[in-house]
Amino acid sequence: MATLELSVQEEIIAAPVKQTRRLGTLFWMAVGWIVLVFALAIFAPVLPLSSPTDMDMLDRRAPFSALHWLGTDGLGRDELARLIYGARISLLVGLCAPAIGLTVGGALGMLAGYFRGRFESLSVGSMDVLLAFPPLILTLAVTAFLGQSVFNLTCILGILGIPTFMRVARAATLTLARREFVIAAQALGATHARILLRELLPNVALPSLAFFLLGVAVFIVVEGSLSFLGFGVPPPISSWGSMIGEGRESLDVAPRLAFLPAIAMFLTVLSFNIVGDTIRAITDPRQG
Amino acid sequence: MNDAALLSVEDVAVDLPTPRGNLRAVDRVDLALGAGRTLGIVGESGCGKTMLSRAILQLLPKKARLTGRVMFDGRDLARCSAEGLRKLRARSLAVVFQDPMTSLNPVLTIGTQLTETLLEHLELDASAARKRAVELLAAVGIPEPEQRLTQYPHQFSGGMRQRVAIAIALSCEPKLLIADEPTTALDVTIQAQILDLLAREQRRRHMAMILITHDLGVVAGRTDEVAVMYAGRIVERAPTPVLFKKMHMPYTEALLAAIPKLEAAPHTPLPAISGRPPDPTRPLAGCAFSPRCRYASDRCHSEKPQLAQAEARDHRYACFHPIKLAAGVDA
Amino acid sequence: MMQEVMRAASDPLLKVENLVVEYVVGQRVVHAVSDVSLQIARGETLGLVGESGCGKSTLGRAVLRLRPVVSGRVIFDGEDLTAMQGEALRKMRRRAQLIFQDPIASLNPRRRIGDIVAEPLVIAGYDDAGRRQQLVYEVLSAVGLDPALVVDRLPHEFSGGQCQRICIARALVLNPEFIICDEPVSALDVSIRAQILNLLEEMKIRFGLTLLFIAHDLAVVKAVSDRVAVMYLGRLCEVGPSEQLFTKPAHPYTELLIEAIPVPDPDVRPAESVAVGEPPSPIAPPSGCRFRTRCPRADQRCRDEVPELRPVAPGQYAACHHPLT
Numbered sequence: 001m002a003t004l005e006l007s008v009q010e011e012i013i014a015a016p017v018k019q020t021r022r023l024g025t026l027f028w029m030a031v032g033w034i035v036l037v038f039a040l041a042i043f044a045p046v047l048p049l050s051s052p053t054d055m056d057m058l059d060r061r062a063p064f065s066a067l068h069w070l071g072t073d074g075l076g077r078d079e080l081a082r083l084i085y086g087a088r089i090s091l092l093v094g095l096c097a098p099a100i101g102l103t104v105g106g107a108l109g110m111l112a113g114y115f116r117g118r119f120e121s122l123s124v125g126s127m128d129v130l131l132a133f134p135p136l137i138l139t140l141a142v143t144a145f146l147g148q149s150v151f152n153l154t155c156i157l158g159i160l161g162i163p164t165f166m167r168v169a170r171a172a173t174l175t176l177a178r179r180e181f182v183i184a185a186q187a188l189g190a191t192h193a194r195i196l197l198r199e200l201l202p203n204v205a206l207p208s209l210a211f212f213l214l215g216v217a218v219f220i221v222v223e224g225s226l227s228f229l230g231f232g233v234p235p236p237i238s239s240w241g242s243m244i245g246e247g248r249e250s251l252d253v254a255p256r257l258a259f260l261p262a263i264a265m266f267l268t269v270l271s272f273n274i275v276g277d278t279i280r281a282i283t284d285p286r287q288g
Numbered sequence: 289m290n291d292a293a294l295l296s297v298e299d300v301a302v303d304l305p306t307p308r309g310n311l312r313a314v315d316r317v318d319l320a321l322g323a324g325r326t327l328g329i330v331g332e333s334g335c336g337k338t339m340l341s342r343a344i345l346q347l348l349p350k351k352a353r354l355t356g357r358v359m360f361d362g363r364d365l366a367r368c369s370a371e372g373l374r375k376l377r378a379r380s381l382a383v384v385f386q387d388p389m390t391s392l393n394p395v396l397t398i399g400t401q402l403t404e405t406l407l408e409h410l411e412l413d414a415s416a417a418r419k420r421a422v423e424l425l426a427a428v429g430i431p432e433p434e435q436r437l438t439q440y441p442h443q444f445s446g447g448m449r450q451r452v453a454i455a456i457a458l459s460c461e462p463k464l465l466i467a468d469e470p471t472t473a474l475d476v477t478i479q480a481q482i483l484d485l486l487a488r489e490q491r492r493r494h495m496a497m498i499l500i501t502h503d504l505g506v507v508a509g510r511t512d513e514v515a516v517m518y519a520g521r522i523v524e525r526a527p528t529p530v531l532f533k534k535m536h537m538p539y540t541e542a543l544l545a546a547i548p549k550l551e552a553a554p555h556t557p558l559p560a561i562s563g564r565p566p567d568p569t570r571p572l573a574g575c576a577f578s579p580r581c582r583y584a585s586d587r588c589h590s591e592k593p594q595l596a597q598a599e600a601r602d603h604r605y606a607c608f609h610p611i612k613l614a615a616g617v618d619a
Numbered sequence: 620m621m622q623e624v625m626r627a628a629s630d631p632l633l634k635v636e637n638l639v640v641e642y643v644v645g646q647r648v649v650h651a652v653s654d655v656s657l658q659i660a661r662g663e664t665l666g667l668v669g670e671s672g673c674g675k676s677t678l679g680r681a682v683l684r685l686r687p688v689v690s691g692r693v694i695f696d697g698e699d700l701t702a703m704q705g706e707a708l709r710k711m712r713r714r715a716q717l718i719f720q721d722p723i724a725s726l727n728p729r730r731r732i733g734d735i736v737a738e739p740l741v742i743a744g745y746d747d748a749g750r751r752q753q754l755v756y757e758v759l760s761a762v763g764l765d766p767a768l769v770v771d772r773l774p775h776e777f778s779g780g781q782c783q784r785i786c787i788a789r790a791l792v793l794n795p796e797f798i799i800c801d802e803p804v805s806a807l808d809v810s811i812r813a814q815i816l817n818l819l820e821e822m823k824i825r826f827g828l829t830l831l832f833i834a835h836d837l838a839v840v841k842a843v844s845d846r847v848a849v850m851y852l853g854r855l856c857e858v859g860p861s862e863q864l865f866t867k868p869a870h871p872y873t874e875l876l877i878e879a880i881p882v883p884d885p886d887v888r889p890a891e892s893v894a895v896g897e898p899p900s901p902i903a904p905p906s907g908c909r910f911r912t913r914c915p916r917a918d919q920r921c922r923d924e925v926p927e928l929r930p931v932a933p934g935q936y937a938a939c940h941h942p943l944t
Contacts (some may be wrong), residue, residue, distance in 0.1 A: 180725040182788070186685055187713035188739045198738075202729040309872040332808040344887035445897050446671075475835065478897065480879040480889065502809060505881030529885045544883055546813040548842040554861040555820065558842065560813035564778055 001200030027278045030271035038270055041087040050078035052085040053236060061254040073243075073257050074250055082243060083264055089239035090265065093154050093223040098215035100158025101165040104210050108162070110171025114177050114196060124170075125176045127163040135160045140231055148234040153226070157219060172204045206279070217269040224265055240265045293320040293359075294496050295344070295464055300356035302339050302348060308569045313339035315520035315571075316356070318595075321513075323463065324494045328507030328528070330543075331517035334565050337500050340517070341468050344498075345383055346373055352504055361463065382462035386469035388449035392441040398425075398452055399437030402459060409460045428485060447478035451485065458489055469508070472618040483510060502590050504544055508532060513602070519566050519576035522595065526603035536598055536610035539577045556591045575607070583609040630657040632797060632829045633682070638691035640674070649904045651677040653853040654691070656928075659797075664823065664830040666844030666861065668837055668876070672901055672925045674853040675833045679799045682831070683710060683715055695797070713743050716790035720802035724783035726774035733770030736789045743793055758788045761825065762818060780811035787818065791826060799831045804839060816843055837876055841865055846934075849873050852901055852909040855928060857918045859935030869937035869944045871914050908940065 012104035040047070050068070063071050070079035108127075112120040142156045176182065177200065185195050224241030226232035231240050238246075240261040247258030295317040304311040314336045321327050331337045340431060342348050344358055346365050358365040361380060365373065385391040387495040393401060402421040404497035412420065418437070428451040431575050441449055455598060459464055471479035487510055490497050499511055507514050508528065515525040516537065524537040535541050545559040563580040566572060575581070578588040585608065640652040650914035651674040659665045669675045679687045682693050684700060687760055693700040695711065703711060719725045726735055733755060740751045756766040762784040774782060783803060790798055800819065804812040820843060823830060834840045841861050848858040849872060857870040868874045881889065896913055899905055908926050920940050928936040931944050 180719040180721055181727045183680075183685060184717065184719065184725050184786075185738070187712060187717040188742050189682055189709035190738075190742050191709075194742070198730075199727050203727070332810060339627045352709075392701075447897055473899075477670060477875060477879045479881070483881075483889070503881060504809075504883040508883045509887060532883065532885045542804075543809060546810050546839040547883055548816070548836075550838045550841060550865055550877065550880060552842065554841055554844055557820070558813040558817055558841065560817050561810040562814070564780060564811060565808070573656065 023278060026274055030274040033271045034275065037264075038091070040084050041091055044084050044088060047084070049081040049084065052077055052081040052238075054078070061250060061257070063254075070260060071254070071256065074246060075101065079257070079260060082238060083240075083261060086238050086240045086243050086261060087264065087268075089150065089233055090220050090223060090241070090268075093150065093157065093233075093239070094216050094220035096154045097157035097219045097223075098161055098165075098212055099217065100155070101161030102208060104158075104211050105162040105165030105167075106169040106204070109166040109171075110173045110196060110200060110204060112166070113170040113173025114192070114200065120170075123166065127166050129141055130160070131163045133160075136226075139226065143231060144265055148231070150233055152236060153232060157222060161215060161219070165208065165211065165215070169208055171215055172207050173200055176200055176203050210276050210280035213272050213279065217272040217276065220265060220269055220272075232267060293473065294323045294361060294398060295319070295321040295498075296357075296359040297344060298341075298359065300340070300343055300354065300358060302336075303341050303353045303355075304349070306522075306569060311568045312396055312520055312571060313352075314343060317517075317520075317522050319515065319525075321464070321496050321520070324490075325495050325513065326490065326497045326499060326511045328511035328514040329500045329517060330502065330504055330507055330514060332543075332565060334519075335517040336520040336568075337517050338468060339520075340573070341498065341500055342464050345381060345466060347383075372399045375409075377409075381458045382457035382460070382465050384450070384453050384457050384465065384467045384470045384498075386472050388446055388453055388473065389441075391453050392449055394441050396439055397438050398444075402437070402456055405456060405459050410530040420459070421455075422458055425452070427489070428452070428458075429481070430453045430455075447474055447482065448602055450474060450478075450482055454482070454485065454489070458493070461493060462495065465500070466498045466500070467492070468500045469502070470499075472501070475479055479506075486510075504547060516543070519568060519571070520568065521576070521606065522604075523577070523607070524555075524605040525595070526598070526600065526605075528605050530600045534598075534603070535598060535613075536603075536605040537607050538581050538609070538611060539561065541611055542580075583611075585609065621848075630661065632661045632696055633659040633831070634692075634694040635682060636692045636694065637679075637682060638678065638693065639689040640677050641685055641689050642686075649901050650853050650904055652681060653856055653904075655850075655853075657690075657848055657855065657858065659829055661796075661829055661833060662827065663846065664832055664844045666840035666847040667831060667833045667850060668840045668847060669850035670835055670876075670898065672852070672898060673724060673850045674901070675850050676801050678850070679717070679801050679831060679833050683712070683717055683799060685717075709742075710862055713739070713793045715797040715799070716793070716795045718786050718798060718800045718803045720782075720792050721806050722779050722786050723774060723777075725786050726782060728774055729772075731770065732774070732777075734771075735774075736785065736792055738881060739793045740788060754792055755788075758792045759785075759792065760805050761822065762788045764788070775926070778811075779807050781813060783807065783815050784818065787815075787822065794826065795828070797829045797831070799833065801833045802835070803832075805834065805836070812839070817845060837880060841845075847848055849876070852898060852904050854909055854925075855938060856910065857935070857937045857939075858928065859932070859937075863932065863935055867932065867935075867944055869931040869935060869942040870910075870939050871916055871941075871943065872910050873937075874943060908938075910925065 012229050026121070054077060056072060059072055060074055060076045061072060062068055065071070068078050068080070070083065073079055073082060096258040108123050138160065139156050143152055166273055182195060182199055185199050223232055224237060224244065227239050227241030227246040230245060235242070242257050243261035247261065250257045297317055300317050302314040302523055304313055312572065317340060319327070329337045329340065336543065343354055348354060354366055399418070399421060402424060403417040406417040421437060422433045425436060430436055430448060430451055444452065445500050470486070471482050474482060486497065501506060501507060511528050513526065514528050514531045515522045516539065517523065518539050524531065524535065524540050531540065542559070542561045546561055548558060561580050566576050571603060572578070574589040574591055575593050576583040581588065593608050595604045595606045598605055631909060635655060635657050638652055638655045641650055643676050655678060667675045667678070677686055681688050681881050688701055697713065700711065736755045736759065736848050737751045740754060745751050759766040759769055764781065764784055771832070777785070802933065803819065804815050807815060816839065822828065832840060832843055844861050847861050847864050849856045849870065856872045857864065857868065864873065865877060868877060899912055905912050908917070909919040911921040924940065925937040926940050928938045931937045931942050
């Protein structure tokens with residue numbers, strides 16, 4: 001007779017083949033650049049740099065030299081030091097603003113996608129209202145009213161970023177909350193909190209994280225643009241954006257003053273984009 | 289191979305490169321199908337039946353490599369030009385897929401999807417095409433066909449959508465229709481209707497048909513010949529009554545036995561096949577079914593059985609220890 | 620009344636009384652379950668069969684309070700489930716579990732198998748990690764998997780059949796009394812189906828379970844059920860012992876289902892299907908008997924009067940004005 005199996009027998013499980021994802025050289029170069037910039041920014045105070053605020057009026061717009069590796073700017077300040085200290089501000093705003101969006105928007109999005117109903121309508125509605133404000137005008141108004149500072153700038157940019165993160169988290173939660181493993185958790189008597197934290201959050205976190213990295217890139221540019229126009233970080237604090245703005249005056253004499261911070265910003269934004277995209281590509285197939 | 293065969297698949301193999309190594313989806317398959325005849329291809333998921341149908345239709349993924357010949361109406365499809373294939377597609381070779389939700393374009397009306405094939409391949413003018421579209425919808429059993437022409441796929445139920453897909457496939461009077469699991473996604477009462485429809489249209493048009501399914505019940509009453517696939521190979525092939533009554537492959541027998549029968553009393557233990565289908569990226573040296581086979585011997589584990597001729601005409605099987613079911617039948 | 624007519628031999632573990640479940644899609648109301656009553660005795664397997672859209676899955680979930688109930692009651696072991704809230708409801712959940720159709724989607728793709736199967740224990744308050752591991756290992760062995768090879772892996776490393784075994788293990792780890800199986804084998808290959816069905820039967824005996832087995836495949840349902848209920852568009856058509864129901868169906872829809880099954884025997888010519896048309900939408904179900912639009916026996920009475928479940932044979936009830944027997 002045919003193969004008869006009347007009793008349960010052990011299933012042979014073969015050892016799984018490790019699926020190695022080839023992360024390209026471009027990815028690692030991007031990571032390398034980010035690590036470098038971070039390291040320089042964090043350790044700036046202990047590095048043997050000239051002070052970024054010391055003005056050497058006799059040596060303005062000096063070319064590259066042993067004393068000043070990247071020359072000096074229009075007020076005689078060391079360009080390399082300014083770049084590194086500028087990185088601190090650009091990165092600070094670039095990281096903290098989307099972080100606000102991620103935590104607040106992400107939480108709101110998950111709750112809206114999970115509970116649905118009136119809460120969802122309310123949240124989505126408020127996000128629509130927020131999105132309706134022209135961001136630039138809102139930022140200008142707030143800084144004019146409350147004063148220009150790094151803190152105010154970060155807060156207002158953070159709040160402006162909330163709707164997008166809310167959308168990402170809500171979309172991810174909506175698809176996941178209908179999957180059987182969530183219903184299975186409900187059938188086990190898990191509380192809502194437990195389901196949100198243990199079942200949904202690990203699945204929503206990765207796409208949100210990938211989006212966060214892309215957000216960092218965006219916010220560095222946003223802060224840069226505002227500072228370029230003079231509405232971002234207040235002097236004497238300088239970021240890459242304000243450095244580009246100041247360098248505008250010297251374009252005919254010393255174009256490097258505008259280009260060096262621009263290149264730094266370009267490379268950093270590009271790196272965050274590459275890393276963000278790669279992470280998103282990695283996490284997506286697994287989600288299926 | 290039969291010279292009069294409409295379709296003749298000769299030593300066809302399909303290889304797919306994957307991150308885990310080469311995947312041999314179809315392993316040297318031979319098939320022949322005459323005009324007006326129905327062939328059933330039966331197998332579980334991963335056995336290669338869908339890849340085989342794609343190989344015949346020349347719709348393989350870009351990375352796939354095809355070896356062997358696919359002779360259709362005297363021409364080797366694998367060596368046809370793109371233009372030549374295109375001309376063949378609707379006129380001679382048609383296909384119905386499993387999922388009616390995704391096989392129809394959601395943003396075009398049914399009428400557009402029906403008539404575009406007619407306009408393209410039969411060179412009718414718009415009003416003649418429209419008239420023919422209405423006839424086709426009526427033939428596949430869709431009520432009020434004129435109204436339905438302007439509707440979109442989402443306004444139809446699953447069974448209706450599959451009927452529309454069949455209408456599109458039949459629109460240019462193909463010589464061969466390949467139905468890849470056409471009823472798997474449908475309810476059982478709708479399944480019966482769709483299979484009846486296919487059978488009726490086939491008889492009427494004297495069309496050849498390949499019915500691909502995992503359900504032995506579906507092929508039993510509706511095919512002339514059945515081929516059973518396992519791990520990319522055809523392991524048994526016979527005229528339908530011969531396959532069911534005089535099967536030689538332990539896999540075929542086990543598959544049949546594992547289906548719950550309505551006649552059996554409740555709580556009768558089902559003869560299940562232990563283990564699971566092999567990993568196609570790690571082919572075994574011997575018979576692919578040997579780890580799960582009751583009768584496996586050392587020879588089965590080390591040597592691959594080739595298709596051998598059984599006593600009945602057109603009955604072939606690949607096994608070193610065939611089952612002798614009917615009295616007096618010798619392998 | 621209905622309860623007397625439907626009483627099972629022993630004290631029923633589950634009693635569903637006049638259950639109505641509806642939900643709103645856009646502006647319209649879907650009548651998923653309309654006035655369904657049934658009983659399941661302890662140790663019994665009741666099969667619930669019907670095609671897509673008949674409401675059987677919704678019924679299964681509503682019984683476990685995973686869907687809001689519009690009216691009606693569910694009595695589990697003497698207690699009114701529909702009236703329970705909060706902690707009492709959570710406690711009840713340990714005694715009644717659910718197995719789903721798609722085994723891979725039923726497992727959180729980012730959690731390890733060991734954690735997934737231990738989850739019910741954690742929720743139920745088993746604080747001792749050692750004890751939890753012991754129970755997890757026991758139940759994984761019971762379903763035919765080697766615990767040491769399985770606990771640290773992720774769901775995507777397993778096949779459909781293995782995932783379903785893991786889901787069954789998860790459902791069994793708290794030693795429940797009642798399990799609702801919602802199409803547990805439909806997504807699996809034929810050869811794996813038989814394995815899982817055998818496993819369910821063995822687990823039922825070993826753990827002393829009562830089962831509600833929901834499926835659209837009659838042969839599968841018959842293989843594991845003592846009694847079978849047939850559902851169409853939110854209403855029960857027929858209920859009866861398995862063997863009796865399939866050899867002598869009383870309701871035309873049951874007969875239609877039986878005839879539509881493809882029989883793996885080349886001598887049996889498939890009957891030209893008597894089925895006319897498609898099932899109507901549960902948004903606007905037909906008046907009276909909901910099957911009348913496809914029934915060859917329908918008449919005016921079928922249009923005006925909703926048929927009640929009436930006995931047509933010992934233990935067998937059909938909701939039809941013109942039953943077959």
